[in-house]
Amino acid sequence: MRETRDRTSLWQDIRFWNFAGQAIAVVAVLFLISFLWFNLNRNLQQLGIRIGFNFLQSQAGFSIGESLIPYQPSDSYGRALLVGLVNSLKVILLGIGLATIVGITAGIARLSSNWLVRNIALVYVETLRNTPLLLQLFFWYSAIFLSLPSLETPIQWLGFTFSNAGITVPGGLQLSPEFSALLLGLSIYTATFIAEIVRGGIQSVPKGQWEAAKSLGLQPMQMIRLVIFPQALRIMIPPLGNQYLNLAKNSSLAIAVGYPDLYAVASTTFNQTGRAVEVMVLISATYLTISLIISLLLNLYNRSVQLVER
Amino acid sequence: MMNTPQKTPLQWVRANLFNGWFNTLLTLFCGWAIAQTGIGLFRWLTTQAQWAVVTTNLRLFLVGRYPQDQVWRLWMVLAIAIGLIAASIFNAFLVKQPKVKERLNWTITSLILPATLLILWLIGGGFGLSRISTNLWGGLLLTLLVAFTSILLAFPFGVLLALGRQSTLPIVKGFCTAYIELVRGLPLIGILFMAQVMLPLVLPGQPNIDRVVRAIAGLVLFNAAYLAENVRGGLQAIPRGQTEAAKALGFNTPLTVGLIVLPQALKIAIPAIVGQFISLFKDTSLLALFALLELTGIGRSILAQPEFLGRNAEVYLFIGLIYWVFCFAMSRLSRQLEK
Numbered sequence: 001m002r003e004t005r006d007r008t009s010l011w012q013d014i015r016f017w018n019f020a021g022q023a024i025a026v027v028a029v030l031f032l033i034s035f036l037w038f039n040l041n042r043n044l045q046q047l048g049i050r051i052g053f054n055f056l057q058s059q060a061g062f063s064i065g066e067s068l069i070p071y072q073p074s075d076s077y078g079r080a081l082l083v084g085l086v087n088s089l090k091v092i093l094l095g096i097g098l099a100t101i102v103g104i105t106a107g108i109a110r111l112s113s114n115w116l117v118r119n120i121a122l123v124y125v126e127t128l129r130n131t132p133l134l135l136q137l138f139f140w141y142s143a144i145f146l147s148l149p150s151l152e153t154p155i156q157w158l159g160f161t162f163s164n165a166g167i168t169v170p171g172g173l174q175l176s177p178e179f180s181a182l183l184l185g186l187s188i189y190t191a192t193f194i195a196e197i198v199r200g201g202i203q204s205v206p207k208g209q210w211e212a213a214k215s216l217g218l219q220p221m222q223m224i225r226l227v228i229f230p231q232a233l234r235i236m237i238p239p240l241g242n243q244y245l246n247l248a249k250n251s252s253l254a255i256a257v258g259y260p261d262l263y264a265v266a267s268t269t270f271n272q273t274g275r276a277v278e279v280m281v282l283i284s285a286t287y288l289t290i291s292l293i294i295s296l297l298l299n300l301y302n303r304s305v306q307l308v309e310r
Numbered sequence: 311m312m313n314t315p316q317k318t319p320l321q322w323v324r325a326n327l328f329n330g331w332f333n334t335l336l337t338l339f340c341g342w343a344i345a346q347t348g349i350g351l352f353r354w355l356t357t358q359a360q361w362a363v364v365t366t367n368l369r370l371f372l373v374g375r376y377p378q379d380q381v382w383r384l385w386m387v388l389a390i391a392i393g394l395i396a397a398s399i400f401n402a403f404l405v406k407q408p409k410v411k412e413r414l415n416w417t418i419t420s421l422i423l424p425a426t427l428l429i430l431w432l433i434g435g436g437f438g439l440s441r442i443s444t445n446l447w448g449g450l451l452l453t454l455l456v457a458f459t460s461i462l463l464a465f466p467f468g469v470l471l472a473l474g475r476q477s478t479l480p481i482v483k484g485f486c487t488a489y490i491e492l493v494r495g496l497p498l499i500g501i502l503f504m505a506q507v508m509l510p511l512v513l514p515g516q517p518n519i520d521r522v523v524r525a526i527a528g529l530v531l532f533n534a535a536y537l538a539e540n541v542r543g544g545l546q547a548i549p550r551g552q553t554e555a556a557k558a559l560g561f562n563t564p565l566t567v568g569l570i571v572l573p574q575a576l577k578i579a580i581p582a583i584v585g586q587f588i589s590l591f592k593d594t595s596l597l598a599l600f601a602l603l604e605l606t607g608i609g610r611s612i613l614a615q616p617e618f619l620g621r622n623a624e625v626y627l628f629i630g631l632i633y634w635v636f637c638f639a640m641s642r643l644s645r646q647l648e649k
Binding site for chain 1: 329481592598622
């Protein structure tokens with residue numbers, strides 16, 4: 001009895017293999033990291049660069065097109081990056097709001113009983129979803145916003161004025177063409193994905209709910225608002241959250257239209273200082289934090305809309 | 311929402327466009343908006359648009375600055391690619407006998423790797439063909455090449471990461487989860503920046519890595535994490551009974567995973583993987599920001615020429631159409647596969 005157990009002990013013992021597997025994984029990852037770290041240090045040494053964040057205090061020397069907080073070229077790199085972060089947050093927050101409104105509208109329109117409305121929404125979703133966002137940003141910026149008439153002869157519509165100097169919102173708020181192109185491009189692109197999520201969510205509500213709502217004498221809009229949408233919301237929230245995260249990450253394409261967001265400012269900082277590692281660390285840490293905060297908020301919201309079972 | 315075929319056109323219009331005052335109003339508004347857009351577009355097309363920028367540069371858009379006397383090699387590449395695609399579409403939709411289907415599937419799958427190597431040899435040269443450096447590759451050719459190579463290389467990493475994340479070994483699971491979540495929290499542009507700038511710094515001897523290779527490395531690192539999540543979705547859909555049955559038959563863990571769980575999981579994950587490929591295909595446009603002359607990049611460089619200045623709308627619409635045709639075709643195909 002004892003003999004057979006000894007003979008089969010090591011090679012057929014699952015615990016040994018589990019342990020060996022983990023040990024191999026740890027060694028491999030440690031080896032890889034130290035290999036990369038060693039090369040990095042040696043290469044940087046040859047280039048004469050020392051890693052450190054002291055450069056953040058030195059004078060940036062470049063101007064930034066637009067900023068919510070006071071900034072001038074004599075301020076530090078740290079301040080410039082902060083300006084970029086604030087600009088990023090501005091476009092992310094407004095973009096999420098606009099994308100949600102457009103997306104829900106388009107998603108409901110996809111299910112309209114009106115043939116024309118249904119097909120306009122279909123064409124909108126299928127065209128913009130299947131072309132790259134970057135291309136759309138280039139298009140919005142250089143083919144639309146920059147070729148609008150000049151500020152002296154703007155296009156007026158519903159109190160908005162559109163010119164090649166940007167959009168003026170009723171109430172006097174002035175948006176630059178860079179910001180407008182980015183905000184519109186991001187929201188309209190993300191809204192196509194939100195529209196599909198909304199459509200799927202609404203379609204997943206059982207038919208009986210529509211019939212019950214109708215038999216209560218509710219109007220179509222009331223039916224959607226009071227009965228269907230709250231139920232569809234439970235299914236929609238998790239994929240919707242993914243789209244918000246995508247929008248936040250895609251806002252880094254701002255550099256394509258010349259809007260000074262975090263990535264654009266960081267990129268300029270890298271070009272001026274050559275600090276690849278530090279800039280990389282800063283960008284990664286910031287975007288990870290933004291992603292984390294968005295998913296945290298969404299998880300909280302998700303918990304509040306989920307059905308509470310007995 | 312479908313209408314019965316007996317309706318006359320007038321009844322159809324009434325039922326679909328003018329049922330009730332609200333829908334009538336919507337129809338009228340949409341009709342007005344379409345008319346406005348249509349008139350504007352027509353006016354632009356007839357008076358302002360000049361398509362010479364597209365017609366004179368068509369070759370640049372398709373293959374970049376690839377030498378003209380070597381373009382026959384690209385025709386061969388196209389023939390190979392179309393042959394493989396046609397064979398797999400034929401197999402997926404027209405072959406009915408399961409045995410033949412499976413055998414053909416294996417044949418096609420095993421042909422992918424040699425075909426890719428053959429294609430890379432035809433495009434890049436060497437071994438008897440004249441070498442063509444990567445800075446001459448461009449346009450649609452580079453877009454397709456980068457997208458396809460990246461997904462092919464990202465696939466094995468994605469599968470390994472997914473298996474690692476589903477593993478019962480806590481450390482392996484931790485590493486894989488950390489990698490996946492880290493990459494998914496970062497924008498692609500940041501990863502491409504890392505690949506362009508950091509990759510030469512973390513490899514021994516400051517190697518001079520080709521720009522295209524660096525771009526592909528970035529896309530592979532990025533897409534592996536997303537593919538891992540797609541594959542994980544497939545793995546989670548496999549009932550526990552499958553693993554237990556395999557264990558009861560005496561399969562060890564690698565055999566269970568390789569022969570029982572993974573083939574089923576990948577089959578379930580196919581639509582999601584196609585979706586990931588579509589988004590990778592669109593994402594290749596970001597390489598334009600790193601001075602690569604793929605479809606978007608070559609469009610930008612054409613627009614920078616003085617004679618084509620201001621032809622933005624024409625160029626971007628044309629490029630957009632190319633992207634759209636590919637993405638739309640792929641998404642339709644994957645929807646068909648799902649059925």
